Amino acid sequence: MGHTNESSWVPSVTLLVGIGRTGTAALLVGADGRVRGDADMVFEGRPVHPSGAVRHKESGVLSLALHEVEPEVERIVIAGPAGPGSLAAMAPDREVVVAWLIAAPEDAEAVVFGEFFRESGGWKFTGIGEGYASGLAELVTAYGVGGGGSAKSGAEAGAGTEAPSQALARSPWRVLSAQAAPARPAPEAGGPPAPATQPAPAPVAPPVPTAQPAPVAPPFPAGLPHASRPYELVAGWEFGPVFEPFTATGEGERVVRTDGRVPPGPVLVEAAREGGGYFGVFSLAKFGRDDDIIANTTLQDFAGSSVVRAPGDRPLQLRVDARVGNRWALRVSPVAAARHLTGTLSGRGPEALLYTGGAADLRVQVEADEKGRGYVSMAYHEVAGRTTLLTHPAVAVSGTGPLAHTVPIPAGPLLMLFETDAPWTLTVREID
Template sequence: MGHTSESTWVPSVTLLVGVGNEGISALLLGADGRVRGDADMVFEGQPVHPSGAVRHTRQSLSLALHEVEPEVERIVIAGPAASGSLAAMAPDRQVVVAWLIARPDDAKAVVFGEFFRESGGWKFTGVGKGYASGLAELVTAYGVEVAEEEPVVETAAAASANGPVPLTSVVKVPMHAPSQATPGGAGAPGSTGWAGTPGASGTPGASGSAGGKGRKSWADAVGEPVAPDPSVFPPAAREYRLLEGWEFGPVFEPFTITGRGSDVITTPARVPAGPVLFEVAHQSGGHFAVVPLDRRNKEGASLFNTTVPDYRGSTVTPAPEDRPLRLRLIGENDWVARVKPVAAARRLERTMAGYGDEALLHLGGAADLRVDFKGSPGGGGSIALWVHEVTGQTELTHVGRTLALNTSDRILQTVPLPPGPALLLLIAEGPWSLTVRELGF
């Protein structure tokens, strides 16, 4: 059935995934390893997920990993049994996953592999598990119930040659308690391990934007001359659907890079001038900092400076107009860094939780914001909240900027927010939760 691949990091961008046959399908799974309903299956007969993050196109799947709903922990890639390779290609046409699939002896459907969340990013692992009764048996294992009146065996046999089972009579199955994580799958909720071999393609330690020398072409990876579908990689203005009323910061294709230890990174030309969202995740403990470099290649004020274990954070920083954005990362372990449009930041809605620094978008009206800060794991810790009103602004300045909160230790406090659109920069040394209550006037 093939071999089990070590988990490898993949960039959180739109990936084109193919396995060399027309029956490729995707199952979007929650933390319990099961679909939430029939909408969480994407295949030829149901080509678009309601979120728009997963699409079936020709013989491939388009996975916009940066748009996948937070409730989705894993995306399983499955289809009729066939030999060949599973490949995933990034928008810059570099193949970030290439995994050999052996011809199964007794299976009619196969789970080729899965993408899963870890430490704020996404990984891929090969699976190669076969199902003798076909796709109906396969999807049932993930919480899909196929109506009994359907001729499951006969349909599955036909699907082996002609495509997926037409899952038109699928109903939602009651959720079960999460089972223990399986090897190669996503860990239990809260898992922060960084598996993978440093230096391997797509893993922390590889330099560049999830690419590298010696990678196979897309055609070689899927075993046939398949040209990428241009609709999978739409123009940047559609790739990041601008939120209504949000016009702060340029829109562009995101940039992802992985590494280990201290290094200097330079963004490519596709990152234009203006405020951009910068996200980072750092493995384990030790000191970790990110410092921008100026025109003279000298360090400015730190964007991040922390000793928090398994740190994840985001902020907004300006990309220069006449040169690339350059950043010095100071750390001891594996890290992942991403540069995205500000429009990709999380939106402040209802109650949300987080840990550490984060950039948030406020698009509602005037509101009261309830802040619950738990303090740092070792006690103490501080939290601050800057509110930037961005209407008519092209950069972060003192105009329309308010320091809404600045305190130490644990707090439970309510602060007023002006109407949006506004950018909130939260700086915290520990876990927090925010509850927004609009005033309605």
């Protein structure tokens, strides 16, 4: 992913976070910018949060299971002793999702390097680099550690844990004064602590999304095939970044460039076209060559979708090839907005589908296309713990002509990419 800009999306999976040296700590803070109690600070002297979602591992590496963090926790602050270096976060598939250069503030003994915070149901990272001259005692007090919050005490959190005042005395954080600094006023909800003379608010995280329609994206224009399909997120789906959808409409040929709301990673691209003739939609590689195919069809009043990877070094670009006068619309959304495969599902043309059930038998029925033939291909990606698409996904079905076939599929979460130019019906029956 390379160097990360502020407020970059990260996947909601277990991340390994480190700064290349010992002494890192994580503070789990709520909407008021403070910990609920001393147990919300995780470091070498208290290596496991009571929830189990945040852990301090060997060599100062922190494990953050973002998908398991308690809903009361709005932000996870990463701090450590002052010094130049870099903060990196790696996903389970070894993809580096954060690479943040750390500049040591002058006259600082401890530094808040950055934080992970909730937004639109997902997680983002932002770099901070705020220094504390009095060291760790000042830093942790600013976040409410030692302030008698409501979280479990060290004794309640589990055997072998100890109070911060005891554990910190033996940690590499011993660049601080013996006495804790006076407590400062709590920052505004959702914002990082800042010097008392200059508060610095940050975005307040919206609530976790549900399967209900989200009000953040307009539907496709009236009259286009996808107008009846609202933007909504499949509850519990974690693969791919969460963001506000990008939409574009036009006629004929055009290259569409997404704006800054589309982050790097796998994204859903929906395409719809009124009329007939050839219609193609392709993502573009770095030097303008066609890359992934979203649509390549002559279907009348086409509607379809696929998943492509938005690059991290430039905007996602989509090339549309359509007849003059043919109206079309594109929508780029989180993968979690794809249709959910449960029971029986019907469609016409290519589509990206999400499956979250157990191991099952999948009945695939494809009719003849407009020329009396039929083509179908379905590949599935097992996406648990991943941030990128598999290079070689499993192929469930591949054939031509009208088709009626039953295939086994493993337990989800699966991203299923279905390709056909004909009407189809899928029926999934979980295996007891």
